[in-house]
Amino acid sequence: MPVVIKDGNFVEDQFIANGGGFTSLGKFGQDSFEATSDLVGLDVPNDTDPADLAGFIDHVDAIRIPFPTYADGRGFSIARALRQMGFKGLLRAHGAILADQYPMALRVGFDEIEVPAEHAGRQPQSQWRESMGRVNDNYQDRVMSPTQPKPSAA
Amino acid sequence: MYLYNEFDDKFVRARVNQFRGQVEKRLDGSLTEDEFKPLRLMNGLYLQLHAYMLRVAIPYGTLDSAKMRQLAFIADKWDKGYGHFTTRQNIQYNWPKLKDVPEILDALADVGMHAIQTSGNCIRNVTSDHFAGAAADEIEDPRPTSELLRQWSTDHPEFQFLPRKFKIAVTGSPNDRAVTKAHDIGIRMIRNDAGEAGYEIIVGGGLGRSPFVGKVVREFLPREDLLPYLEAILQVYNLSGRRDNKYKARIKILVHETGIEEIKVAVEKNFLTQKKYFQAPSDALVSAIEDYFIPPKLIDEDVKGLEEAMLKNPALRSFVDTNIEEHRVPEYAIVSISLKPIGGTPGDATSEQMRLIADLAEKYSHDEIRISHEQNLILPHVHKSDIPALYDELKTLGLATANIGLVSDIIACPGMDYCALATARSIPIAQEISTRFNELKLEHEIGKIKIKISGCINACGHHHVGHIGILGLDKAGIENYQITLGGDGTQNMTIGERAGPGFSAEELMPALERLIAAYLDIRENDDETFLNTYRRLGQAPFKAALYPETADA
Numbered sequence: 103m104p105v106v107i108k109d110g111n112f113v114e115d116q117f118i119a120n121g122g123g124f125t126s127l128g129k130f131g132q133d134s135f136e137a138t139s140d141l142v143g144l145d146v147p148n149d150t151d152p153a154d155l156a157g158f159i160d161h162v163d164a165i166r167i168p169f170p171t172y173a174d175g176r177g178f179s180i181a182r183a184l185r186q187m188g189f190k191g192l193l194r195a196h197g198a199i200l201a202d203q204y205p206m207a208l209r210v211g212f213d214e215i216e217v218p219a220e221h222a223g224r225q226p227q228s229q230w231r232e233s234m235g236r237v238n239d240n241y242q243d244r245v246m247s248p249t250q251p252k253p254s255a256a
Numbered sequence: 257m258y259l260y261n262e263f264d265d266k267f268v269r270a271r272v273n274q275f276r277g278q279v280e281k282r283l284d285g286s287l288t289e290d291e292f293k294p295l296r297l298m299n300g301l302y303l304q305l306h307a308y309m310l311r312v313a314i315p316y317g318t319l320d321s322a323k324m325r326q327l328a329f330i331a332d333k334w335d336k337g338y339g340h341f342t343t344r345q346n347i348q349y350n351w352p353k354l355k356d357v358p359e360i361l362d363a364l365a366d367v368g369m370h371a372i373q374t375s376g377n378c379i380r381n382v383t384s385d386h387f388a389g390a391a392a393d394e395i396e397d398p399r400p401t402s403e404l405l406r407q408w409s410t411d412h413p414e415f416q417f418l419p420r421k422f423k424i425a426v427t428g429s430p431n432d433r434a435v436t437k438a439h440d441i442g443i444r445m446i447r448n449d450a451g452e453a454g455y456e457i458i459v460g461g462g463l464g465r466s467p468f469v470g471k472v473v474r475e476f477l478p479r480e481d482l483l484p485y486l487e488a489i490l491q492v493y494n495l496s497g498r499r500d501n502k503y504k505a506r507i508k509i510l511v512h513e514t515g516i517e518e519i520k521v522a523v524e525k526n527f528l529t530q531k532k533y534f535q536a537p538s539d540a541l542v543s544a545i546e547d548y549f550i551p552p553k554l555i556d557e558d559v560k561g562l563e564e565a566m567l568k569n570p571a572l573r574s575f576v577d578t579n580i581e582e583h584r585v586p587e588y589a590i591v592s593i594s595l596k597p598i599g600g601t602p603g604d605a606t607s608e609q610m611r612l613i614a615d616l617a618e619k620y621s622h623d624e625i626r627i628s629h630e631q632n633l634i635l636p637h638v639h640k641s642d643i644p645a646l647y648d649e650l651k652t653l654g655l656a657t658a659n660i661g662l663v664s665d666i667i668a669c670p671g672m673d674y675c676a677l678a679t680a681r682s683i684p685i686a687q688e689i690s691t692r693f694n695e696l697k698l699e700h701e702i703g704k705i706k707i708k709i710s711g712c713i714n715a716c717g718h719h720h721v722g723h724i725g726i727l728g729l730d731k732a733g734i735e736n737y738q739i740t741l742g743g744d745g746t747q748n749m750t751i752g753e754r755a756g757p758g759f760s761a762e763e764l765m766p767a768l769e770r771l772i773a774a775y776l777d778i779r780e781n782d783d784e785t786f787l788n789t790y791r792r793l794g795q796a797p798f799k800a801a802l803y804p805e806t807a808d809a
């Protein structure tokens with residue numbers, strides 16, 4: 103069973119528990135698509151151009167983006183772009199994500215992470231909680247914020 | 257000089273602790289070596305041929321004496337008493353132990369330094385003009401912009417796992433000393449016709465196995481738009497750069513395969529989105545940082561004693577001729593300290609030398625030191641009256657070599673001596689060249705020339721932009737050195753052309769001697785540099801000198 107990490111905790115897959123299901127983008131794109139679950143989740147391959155998803159984002163409850171290896175960072179940009187396009191639903195990263203990448207995932211707009219059980223076994227909850235603590239102190243909030251304090255001169 | 261505020265300090269300390277945790281996780285097995293790799297790379301730790309290598313960032317090449325002394329301390333305590341300055345304004349330690357690395361990082365944080373993002377597929381240490389803030393030809397100091405880029409790119413959540421590494425360079429002078437056109441993004445500070453300050457943005461330059469001259473993606477970017485524009489370039493690259501082949505993953509390949517026009521359209525479109533999220537205009541952020549780079553108070557005093565000292569000491573005269581550049585204040589000079597002693601290892605400095613340079617910076621250069629991508633050190637603000645005394649002190653530790661810009665001022669990558677990827681030796685070739693031309697007493701006659709050597713096709717020694725480039729390859733187990741000619745790393749960046757078949761290590765030196773002899777023979781006058789002669793006459797006469805047998809046939 104894969105493990106879902108939310109707010110730094112290993113939790114039950116609430117999306118599935120609440121009657122959700124994930125469908126591949128190809129199937130969803132067909133006219134004949136009929137929701138097979140109450141909550142509609144979309145599996146988006148990580149070579150998708152986020153702009154191509156513009157028509158879907160208002161019709162799905164969740165989007166799941168795969169990380170085939172932790173070195174493949176496309177998912178970070180797709181998540182960010184989806185949020186910038188106004189996607190308000192659940193964003194889930196799925197696959198080879200390291201506990202140390204958790205703050206990055208949260209900061210680009212992911213809500214939760216789904217990792218294989220073996221992976222979660224080696225990187226226990228404590229590591230995710232610890233790395234979550236690093237979310238707030240970052241340079242990007244500072245350089246993007248309109249109220250960046252003027253640093254005092256040396 | 258930029259000083260860490262509370263936030264910077266807290267951030268860097270947190271990173272050290274995080275890395276300490278990662279090292280522990282590696283040692284207790286919760287991280288595999290494969291998983292540890294991207295994390296250690298984000299903190300500048302490589303696995304080399306013989307040991308780990310730690311690469312420490314010297315952002316935009318600027319240091320003060322406290323930082324330099326700490327680098328010396330680290331070299332003594334955790335390495336073998338020396339460090340190696342690289343072509344990317346970093347210093348590398350070749351012998352640290354994994355368990356010591358968190359402590360080294362702590363020692364760096366004590367003086368406001370770090371090794372963050374000096375490796376891995378992220379935005380690397382931002383480089384800049386080593387004469388920044390001092391050069392007579394400068395429009396504007398590029399360091400505040402560079403510092404802003406350091407902050408923006410550090411731990412950027414979206415861009416830590418790019419298709420490949422990403423290098424940015426900034427220049428504030430029309431004479432490009434930062435090789436901006438060989439970077440993933442090159443930034444030139446310019447003024448438009450209305451006199452407004454802005455940036456020219458160049459994208460897709462690079463050396464390596466497929467060298468490209470960067471192309472202009474935006475001719476004039478208003479200063480307020482810098483960060484959202486770069487964010488747009490990076491997002492386009494992260495989503496579209498190739499990930500199927502590591503050798504085709506740099507943005508230069510994306511630009512080449514997609515075409516600059518199409519890239520431009522994608523970036524401009526993305527930029528409109530990013531602009532909404534950057535609520536602080538970049539120019540305001542830059543000017544807040546400018547307070548840290550207020551030029552030192554230079555004294556208004558005539559130059560005394562230098563002429564007399566040079567009359568008495570021809571060696572000093574020759575040092576002044578080669579190692580001094582014009583400062584924006586005429587009574588001052590920019591003094592380059594060569595880390596290329598004849599027969600030495602280019603870029604190496606001992607801890608003792610580092611300490612002396614720190615002392616001299618305090619005494620003579622308003623506590624400022626710079627590192628150049630040509631692997632030399634610079635004291636940027638020296639009053640000309642102080643040059644004779646400075647020269648004497650440099651001499652005590654072999655730091656007064658008068659060869660800046662000359663044939664022995666060679667850029668060489670670590671090559672077979674340290675680098676796991678090397679296909680040939682690089683440092684010993686540099687040593688041989690400098691020793692040989694020194695024996696021939698030809699160095700000053702040859703004049704300005706840039707020889708650059710790489711120990712494999714990755715081109716860390718920038719051989720593509722050497723007036724003479726040397727690339728060491730492996731041909732069936734035997735080192736083979738290919739020569740390229742006519743490369744240029746300035747604002748007129750040109751990729752050197754391959755002269756012909758390569759040479760064995762034994763044949764190389766005689767071939768270079770023939771090449772230089774031919775140049776001396778055919779140049780129009782003593783002032784015509786090697787590069788200009790090559791441009792005037794083309795490859796033919798040089799080729800004939802390199803390959804006399806085929807020329808006769």
Ligand code: SF4
Binds near residue numbers: 682715
């Ligand atoms: S050019 Fe090759 S041999 Fe030289 S440092 Fe780079 S990777 Fe190593």
